[in-house]
Amino acid sequence: MSQNINMQTPLKRARGLGSAKDGTAHFIWQRVTAIATALSGLWLLGMLLSLRSAEYAVVQSLVADPINASVLVAFLLGMFWHARLGLQVIIEDYVHTPLLAVLAQLAVLFICALAAIAGVLAVLRIALGS
DSSP states (O other), rough: OOOOOOOOOHHHHHTTSSOOSSHHHHHHHHHHHHHHHHHHHHHHHHHHHHHHHOOOOHHHHEEEEEHHHHHHHHHHHHHHHHHHHHHHHHHHHHHOOOOHHHHHHHHHHHHHHHHHHHHHHHHHHHTTTO
């Protein structure tokens, strides 16, 4: 007769097992950044195909156009943000040591931020001609 009868409701058993408030926003941002990166990537691909044998002055004048520079910056920001979101999910799913998971998340954050900043600065440097 040592049968355990659990009188708790399923909701009471689930409380405290983790937050269910952040996953939807993460999912939506992953999709938004994927669409933005795909669309700006198509623009970039068309731009690169039109510059197959162009000289630096032609490329610089094309990147100096505010619309092209804006699309390039949007591509860089969307791509690195999307990469950070994807790597975050991979780390959460496959790294089980808490300290290592935190260090990996911080490394991904800083590497993606630095790469995005470097890319944006490179586009601005080319666009402004300095």
